[in-house]
Amino acid sequence: MRRPVLSGPPLANHVHGWAHSPASQTGHVFRYLPAEVSKISARGQRREYASLCGFKVTADARWPMLGIGTWPHCSRCAKKYGRSPNNTERTTFLEVMNHG
Numbered sequence: 001m002r003r004p005v006l007s008g009p010p011l012a013n014h015v016h017g018w019a020h021s022p023a024s025q026t027g028h029v030f031r032y033l034p035a036e037v038s039k040i041s042a043r044g045q046r047r048e049y050a051s052l053c054g055f056k057v058t059a060d061a062r063w064p065m066l067g068i069g070t071w072p073h074c075s076r077c078a079k080k081y082g083r084s085p086n087n088t089e090r091t092t093f094l095e096v097m098n099h100g
């Protein structure tokens, strides 16, 4: 019997940290990419995110970034970032990308 997997609440203004994207079966450390042009679509504003382990997702009103809930943590993100929800004191995303 599978353990139920539940996402947390929508994170409309997620900037940096553990989150779950509906596009993935795993929770990742996502960082908002304000440099990417935010496109306005019929479903509202879209926001681009990059995970520490290197893929990009788009969030919008229909598929928002969600709290990680009980999704498994991505092992590659956890290795770089740790598992605490907001680990910004330890390291920043850019430091990880440059030196990790």
Ligand SMILES: [Zn+2]
Residues within 6 Å of the ligand: 027, 028, 029, 051, 052, 053, 054, 074, 075, 076, 077, 078
């Ligand atoms: Zn990851």
